[in-house]
Amino acid sequence: MSAHQEEEALGKLYDAQLTRRLLGYLRPYRARVTVAVALSLVSSGLTIVGPLLLKVTVDRYLVPALAGRLSSDVAMHGVGLVVLLFLAALCTRFTLDYIQTRMMQRVGQLAMYDLRRELFDRLQRLPLAFFDRNPLGRLVTRLTTDVDTLNDLFASGVVAMLGNCFILTAIIVAMLKLDWRLALAAFSVIPLIVLVTLLFRRSVREANRRIRVAIARINAFLQEHISGMTVVQLFNREKKARKQFAEANAAHMDAYKDAILAFALFYPAVEFLGVLAIAVLLWYGGMRVLSGSLTIGTIVAFIQYAQQFFRPIQDLSEKFNILQTAMASSERIFRLLDEPITIQSPEKPVPLGVPRGEIEFSHVWFAYTGGAQPAEEDWVLRDVSFRVRPGQTAAIVGHTGAGKTTLISLLLRFYDVQRGQILLDGRDIREYSLHDLRRHFGIVLQDPVLFSGTLESNVRMGTEGIDRPAVERALDEVGLGGFVRSLPDGVAATVGERGSTFSVGQRQLVSFARALAHNPRFLILDEATSSVDTKTELTIRAALDRLLTGRTAIVIAHRLSTIQHASQILVFHKGRLREQGTHQELLARRGIYHRLYQLQYKDQEIRVHATAGDAASAAVPAND
Amino acid sequence: MSAAATPVAAVAPAAVRKASPIENLRALLPYVRRYRGGTALGVATLLAGGLVGAMLPLVMGTIIDSISGEHSLIERMSALPGPLERFLLSFYRPLSGETLVFFSLTLLGIVLVKGIFSFLTRNILIGVSRDIEYDLRNDLLDHLLRMEPAFYVRNRTGELMSRCTNDLNAVRMVLGPGIMYSLNTIVIMVMAISIMVRISPQLTLYVFLPVPAVALAVRYFGKVIHDRYEKIQALLAALSARVQENLTGIRVVRAFCQEEHESRAFERQNKDYVDSNMALIAAWSLFFPALEFLIGIVFLIVLWQGSRLTLQGSFSLGALMAFYGYIAQLVWPKVALGWVTNIFQRGAASMGRLRYILSAEPEIDDRAVAARPADDIHGGIEFRHLTFRHPGAENNAGGRPVLDDINLRIPAGSTVAVVGPTGSGKSTLAALVARLWEAPPGSVLIDGRPIAEWPLHALRRAIGFVTQDTFLFSETLRENIAFGAEAASDLDVDRAAHIASIRDEVLDFPKQFETVVGERGLTLSGGQKQRAALARALIREPKILVLDDALANVDTETEERILRGLAEVTRHRTTLLISHRCSTVRHADQIVVLREGRIVESGNHEDLIGRGGYYADLYQKQLLEEELARV
Ligand SMILES: Nc1ncnc2c1ncn2[C@@H]1O[C@H](COP(=O)(O)OP(=O)(O)OP(=O)(O)O)[C@@H](O)[C@H]1O
Ligand SMILES: Nc1ncnc2c1ncn2[C@@H]1O[C@H](COP(=O)(O)OP(=O)(O)OP(=O)(O)O)[C@@H](O)[C@H]1O
């Protein structure tokens, strides 16, 4: 479960650096934020008006009138004025609050938009090694759930908290001004509140951490099982899956129940302390009223203040949860943003116009793990050197796991080599910009990937200048033309996630067409026809013979028949280049290649009568 | 014939999406019912807490009355005081220090009792909501586990994920805070009103003048939130599906320099999402300020009319304070009301999205299982006039079925090989054997019995399937290989790995069988993945072995070794072997050529060579290549 470490370590409530960085996202909108904060300050200021007006009403009008010192009519008139003032305050607050909320909510959304974009762009540039390590589901969460959590913070958190703090200060000042002794009496509960809050925070933090770990596990599990549902079902794993899931689910629930306990204790505790303050006010203040040193209006106003005072405190602790979650989210987000981009274009890339087309590997050593100094057994490629001349086709053969695909990944700079270098037209590929380098390659990966969209969008990808006829031509060249035309929508046929509504061979052909349509200088085929029938394969090969003239190509294949025309054949074994030469040369050497060849063609003895050429054309039924 | 094939596409979603918020929320009732006891207890403590809490403003007002030297408002409240009121009244003296102390302590006593109740309430009710969340989440997985591939063709992974996480969360909010706060609101309302009416019916009436406005506002905003929120959730799901796909295909994106393009596409969706949020914000930012305003108006009325009544002598300062207190209590409910509306509306929209999964019923299940106890499967397979189209893709290929009138008998223990051009329906045929798709009734038989009459579990237990595209889990190699065999020992894993010819390679890895593979098997080579998948099928010692192009990514030497090992394994098993290579299939008991969904040739290697059809041609071509290679 080391994969969930990331969720483990985090969740500090306040971190100056983190906060500063978060606030940085508000910078582009600072004018609006300033206005919103100002408005919210004014509006918070207005909250202290209510109790004051109450005090005025009681002390100036009601008590004197009840005591008969003031006529009812005059008193009522005064009350009317107060009411009007109150109304004015209400209207102002309403307007200010509306504008302020709307502004901040919008700013929150905009900031989230920026952050999401930044994250996505980052993901487009991180090295592939990063994706080998990090479960995809978790990365998706960063862009969706985590960012949304931050939104809460930006939209309501920041301003609301400032507002709350201001309200508290305003109330404290108002109370002190009205009667400092009574104010101090009321404040006597504050230390207790601080204590309770601290205890609460401590107990909730641990639970929150467990919750995050559990959620990460649940999501990873779901993600993987939804993707691999067919396998789960084929292998009768439903019961086990249910059990495993229920465990993660239960851990989540238990952690939450612990958190609930803390909340359930905290809220009543705060309420109790609030009422305690009021009781103190009533008792001490009441005594003073009885002795004539305090007006009733002051007590009444104080009670209002005390109630107002505790609401923001309770609110703050509610926000505390948002804050903590948001901090954890932001830490994870920033960690992703800080992930080093180890593979990037150099500062001053060498421009690469139309390459001559020479590829050279020079003493290349590479390992997926182990950093710069991998352990001996980690090396996947060891001291590999070879050269492919412009316009040549090099074939790579070798046992599975020999490192063939790795070689291709290195050529495209998906990973960087640890030792040695790879040269293109005589220069280290690290001197070119990534875009310049890659755009000259057309590659068919071993695992074909199709995207949701249409067949056309899958062939074209986002490359401008590939028009529909070009798409159709490419599909024709790989022998998929007839099939595509049989679909009701032709090239506009819908492709589902991963192309699941197409047969595996069809998917492979579409990704082949994709490479061809891009008309690349270098063509890289990694087992590009492994799932395709022989006839189509032959069709493609015929097309390739034409397409390959003048291009440099690297072809990986297990079927030796597909590669024997290559200008040179490279035989890999356990990460080393063991043999190199043309088909005939290699056969003559009687090495690995010879052995592979023998195995593949030992059927040869069972001969078929007809001569090859005729039979081929005669026996094919005339359709397809 | 399409009786079985058509309904799959029409599983409930359309109906569910139309459901009203109420209907959606009603779907939660069965879950709540499971925790009836807890819920009832929680509601009881909540009521008790509300009753006790309602005393607070009354006591406060009494204290004010005492210090302003008037009659207690309790006295004023009723001609016939109840026992509690009489008890309290017996301690009441105007302008008395003792009264002050007594009632201040009473205040603390009340809040203490109330605190205990609200502690219990929160613990119980929110606890129940977590229980239900747990149940819901398990149920979601349960449904997902039962849905057939057709469902996953229709629904993108990212979409489903979003439903199971974001939407579930919104629903949980309804069950916990949503229910608790709305009950709380009701209790406080009822209590406050009943006491306020007794203090002054007239002022109570005035206080409730703005209520219709509040109700209208809540209704209006509720609708707005519900409508917009649903769209927002859908856009969020689309957004995550987009990220998900981008990351899945990251190598292709990089290789074809599509980063910019992808970023732009993402930006568009990002913007859509933000825009629709903005639309919600416009309404939402009006909501709370408006509520606060209305509440302010209520205070204003109390101040104004309360003062008037006091001046007339039918009210007291204490009563005024008590009213203030009750309204303060009501403020929270009203704010909560706004909040709760939000929660309920969002929850209802999200529940609709969960019901899409929860009410999805698999087309493929055990409904047709024969009543008599299942025998063991021996492995005979028969296709009888099998015609099949994928649900939802009936018009492809000009309406021609993917499989067309297939008739084929595979006796138990024999090996049948299927060859044929790309897209001819081989994988579909194989998938039908494991009932991943539903064939028309009676067209696929296992041991002479229609496939639907076998319990799914037993059927699949009898099958070892190597799918054409390999999926491994991000677990250790050992766990992956032992995936479908509950009680596999290390020795079994070792043996299966040996037959699949991956053992030696794995032992070369630094962590050997404990090597954790990346998602989908990302950190293995193509051939390693395939062989791991092969070992995973072999370890089950299945009666039926299905190898769908299982050696496509394996080199010749390894393939040769595997085939030699397999010959032993397949001797007593029914084997369905799909391949493009004659060398792989030539020793099969029977070779079938599929073309555009029809069987065009069948027989053993020699028969077919003699017939001079597709197979002979294939063989020729593969020989021809070799021939050419010799030159
Ligand atoms: N992303 C990765 N992280 C770690 N190890 C990897 C990764 N990809 C491949 N490997 C390991 O590197 C070795 C070489 O793998 P590679 O994919 O290059 O083999 P290959 O020659 O293409 O084999 P195949 O013919 O089966 O495709 C294998 O042992 C594999 O397990
Ligand atoms: N889920 C699906 N929905 C709709 N059409 C599908 C679906 N799966 C496959 N098809 C179509 O059915 C036809 C047969 O597909 P199938 O995968 O059975 O071919 P195959 O013979 O296995 O081909 P390959 O040799 O490429 O693996 C293809 O034309 C394919 O596009």
Ligand SMILES: [Mg+2]
């Ligand atoms: Mg490979």
Ligand SMILES: [Mg+2]
């Ligand atoms: Mg197939």
